[in-house]
Amino acid sequence: MIKKHVLGLSARLLFFIIPVISGSLIISGSITGLYADRGVKKVMVRLIEYKAEDLIRHSSSQWNLLLENNLQNDPAYMESFENSIRSYSLTMLQEEGEWILAVDEDNSIVFSVGSSASDDSILESAGENAPGETGDIWIDGNFGGESRLGYGFFLPALGWTVYITELRQTFYADLYFIRWNYIIMVLLTAIISSFFIYYYIHRSLSPLKTVISDMQNIVQNRNFGKRVIPVQNDEVGELAREFNLMSDYLDRAMTRLKNIARSEIEMRIEIRNRERETLEVLSKVSDHKDPETARHTSRVGMYASLLSELRGDSTEESDLMRWSVPLHDIGKVGIPDAILLKNGALNKTERLTMEKHVIIGNEVLKDSASPILRAGADIAISHHERWDGSGYPGGLKGRDIPVRGRITGIVDVFDALTTARPYKEAWSLKRAVEYIRERSGTEFDPELVELLFANLERVEAILIEYGDE
Ligand SMILES: [Fe+2]
Ligand SMILES: [Fe+2]
Incomplete structure (x- = not known):
């Protein structure tokens, strides 16, 4: 059972390979992207933490300096300490969207650098995210009315909470870019x-298509002598060579069959010609002692064949009549010369002996393997029967008389009338027609x-062409 595909081989390959490639690109890309995501995020987080550590380190060193010099209660030094933390924070700002904010223990803003968020939302966010004295926190969410990420930590020296934050959008910008x-890249690669x-x-596939189209041409035109040219030395080439071998075999087989058929036809023609030759010899034998001429037997064959054709019989039947009707009087070879060649009327005994020619003819021919000879046997026994039943040997009536015999009866008499015999002149066509019509x-x-005389011109044509000299 051959499975029929709507799509061609190339389309099927394409529909298989492209999803596989795109799929692998997407899977490998997603895994790489996931690691890149994590990596970038880790770096960014580390950067914010580093800034926080830096600020803590800066404030600790400043504070330690004040402690060493016992200046921690001097308002002027404390103010400059606070200012140094603010300005240090300012130097840490690198990109737009970064925001460093400090609130005191009463949750009032000490300083805010890098953002333009309103005070209310800042304080609210700071309050919500307060790490307290316990430890640092990581911020991820709404902060100051914006989506931000950052780090919050407590500076014990001043009692401040500092927030180092960055806009989520800026924080992830590199990641989004990647x-x-x-x-x-995946789309371009896929395309x-x-x-x-x-x-x-x-x-x-193009060599395969060429080979297939060549094969189709050969098969459709039955031109098995033609060859498919193997373009490549691969599986396609192998297919072409195998097809050529098969085609070659078919070509030889077909030639052999044609030769057999031709010699068969020649043999049949040869056999048919020999059979006809034999039949002519037989007719000549039957004519040999008969006062009727040799041409008589041949002509009655032609008239009978014409009448059979006019009846609408098959070509085989009318051809059969052409060769079997000439044998109608072959039984006369068994009639003594004294009766056969007698001049003048026959007496009753002689006439009965003469009538035996129909039986003898039938006996001689009836067991033949040849359809022509067997038809000759039918004709021999029935050609002297008469339509009204007054004929011999059976006294058959009307359609009981075989049609071959009825045809022969008419054309035999017609030919005897229209040609000359030792005892009479040839009658005119008109007179012969009248005689038979009567x-x-x-x-x-x-x-x-009536059928025969309705085509009188064809009858006459035979008479003219094959009449006695
Ligand atoms: Fe006869
Ligand atoms: Fe005859």
């Missing part, structure tokens, strides 16, 4: 690789008589 680049795959499949319905089958 992600978009990756999506574009470009599809193009190359399509081109490659098309190139790879006996139509008594001696002859009326339908056959």
Whole structure:
């Protein structure tokens, strides 16, 4: 059972390979992207933590300096200490969206650098995210009315809580950039690789398509002598060579069959020609002692064949009549010369002996393997029967008389009348037609008589061409 595909081989390969490639690109990209994501995030987090550590380190060193010099209660030094933390924070700002904020123990803003958020929302966010004295916190969410990430820690020297934050958008900017680049890269790779795959499949399949089209031409035109040219030395080439071997075999087999058929036909023609030659010899034998001429037997064959054709019989039947009707009087070879060649009327005994020629003819021919000879046997025994039942040997009536015999009865008499005999002149066509018409319905089958005379010009043509000299 051959499975029929709607899509061609190239389309099927393409529909298989492209999803596989795109799928692997997406899977490998997603894994790489996930690690890149984590890596970038880790670096960014570390950067914010580093800034926090830096600020803590800076404030500790400043504070330790004040403690060493016992200046921790001097308002002027304390103010400059606070100012140094603010300005140090300012130097830490690198990008837009960064925001460093400090609130005191009463949750009032001490300083705020890098952002323009309103005081209310700042205080609210600071209050919500207060790490207290216990430890540092990581901020991730709404802060100052914006989506931010950051770090919050407590400075014990001043009792401040400091928040180092960055806009989520800025924080993840690199990651978003990497992600978009990756999506574009996957799409481009899929498009470009599809193009190359399509081109490659098309190139790879084109010799196969050529071979298939050559094969179709050979099969459709039955031209098995033609060859498929193996373009490549691969599986396609192998297919072409195998097809050529098969085609070659078919070509030889067909030639052999044609030769056999031709010699068969020649043999049949040869056999048929020999059979006809034999039949002519037989007719000549039957004519040998008969006062009728040799041409008589041949002509009655032609008239009978014409009448059979006019009846609408098959070509085989009318051809059969052409060769079997000449044998109608072959039984006369068994009639003594004294009766056969007697001049003048026969007496009753002689006439009965003479009538035996129909039986003898039938006996001689009836067991033949040849259809022509067997038809000759039918004709021999029935050609002297008469339409009204007054004929011999059976006294058959009307359609009980075989049609071959009825045809022969008419044309035998017609030919005897229209040609000269030792005892009479040749009658005119008109007179012969009248004679037969008078006996139509008594001696002859009326339908056959009318059919024959309705085509008198064809009858006459035979008479003219094959008449006696
Ligand atoms: Fe006869
Ligand atoms: Fe005859």
